[in-house]
Amino acid sequence: MSRRRIGFWYRLAAVIAKPPLIILFKRDWQGLEHVPADGGFITAVNHNSYLDPLSYAHFQYNTGRVPRFLAKAGLFKGSFVGMMLRGTGQIPVYRETTDALDAFRAAVDAVERGECVAFYPEGTLTRDPDMWPMAGKTGAARVALLTKAPVIPVAQWGANLAMPPYAKEKRFRFFPRKTLKVLAGPPVDLSRFEGQEPTPELLREATEVIMAAITELLSEVRGEPVPAAPYDHRKARAEQRRKAAEEGSK
Template identity: 85%
Template sequence: MSRRRIGFWYRLAAVIAKPPLVVLFKRDWRGMEHIPAEGGFITAVNHNSYLDPLSYGHFQYNTGRVPRFLAKAGVFRTPGVGAILRGTGQIPVYRESTNALDAFRAAVEAVERGECVAFYPEGTLTRDPDVWPMAGKTGAARVALMTRAPVVPVAQWGAHEAMPPYAKEKKVRLFPRKTLRVQAGPPVDLSRFYDKEPTPELLREATEVIMAGITEQLALLRGETPPSEPYDHRKARAEQRRKAAGEGPK
């Protein structure tokens, strides 16, 4: 198969989601020409708001190549939402369980069938103080190196202005209308990692290339210079614990 048909469930999701997105937000979409017309591929997307999957999903839907997201398994148990997720072929992620590898296998199989699988390599909403992409996890790189499918970096900006990440005290701000900006770039070059043993070090290097591609596109969208190194939440937490214990930096 060369591509996944949109199908009933995706069209139903579009009927539900697109009207409010069109009414409530302006759009600035760039780089649709980098979305492959045929064949399996991966998109790697930054994550700065609970709203941005809808923003990116709208962009991708309009290219005619619908994505299969990896989503936490618990979301599939939500009434109504779960039925749409299952109907549209989204991939449940079971963390720290005997089913943890199922998502990886499903992603590889989907790409090999000619579908698009969308990864949020950060694994969660960014905690970077300036909302840049954080250091990524290796899942997208693993699938990319196994399938040798194109990895298209996608940056998005603006959804966080309507729904800020991790700011429970801040209400959703829909007005004045915000602009949802999405930009896809050319596939990142991972060819130097092919035909090599997928060691943890190699997977981290490949992931850094993917995250650099996303950050480059976001820098173009924002018209700003990104940090020299991506924010690493684990290192930041460790540093905070050391400071709280009265220890010096390491």
């Protein structure tokens, strides 16, 4: 398998994005040796800030293996951002439409061509009150088991301190200068799931293994113990609705 060349558009994006990142942030990058030098692979990354795709892309760009992210299809329409996403080969995700499978097929094709596809398995910014990874969606596991490509878990921390998710005040907090910490780990061992029918149960179990690896790395980055269980946003919302209904019936 070949490896994707960085190309004009990615180099242009780096010229635009790297200088402010270098000026505004310190960097603590570890685990670069786990990024494969050749062949297709998947990275599975935690998501805690709108800024962290730039932080993570900077980390991986410096390995010479550029990631292709899955991003909301709406971001690709018009505008300079859309032009850059299309030019750098990012993959549009059409949620809840007849085109929803296109992102999955594009991810599989990219990995089989020897490229890297970066997944945020949580599917959105974490809703965990303590900023730990939530329960993940099964896309990364599905692509990994189909392509047999290695899954590299990645934990990042620091972008969320400069640009917190869901903050009431939409402003950057650059000072004091934050450190963007990125830690990549060895490939996740999914061997026990290979050669089996990819049932929903098996994909959920494989996803839990991937998310556990990311959380372990984040625990190392933060210097804090791993939570007892991953935050499940759907269950949390259901519990909130239940409590609200009970309060309303009193």
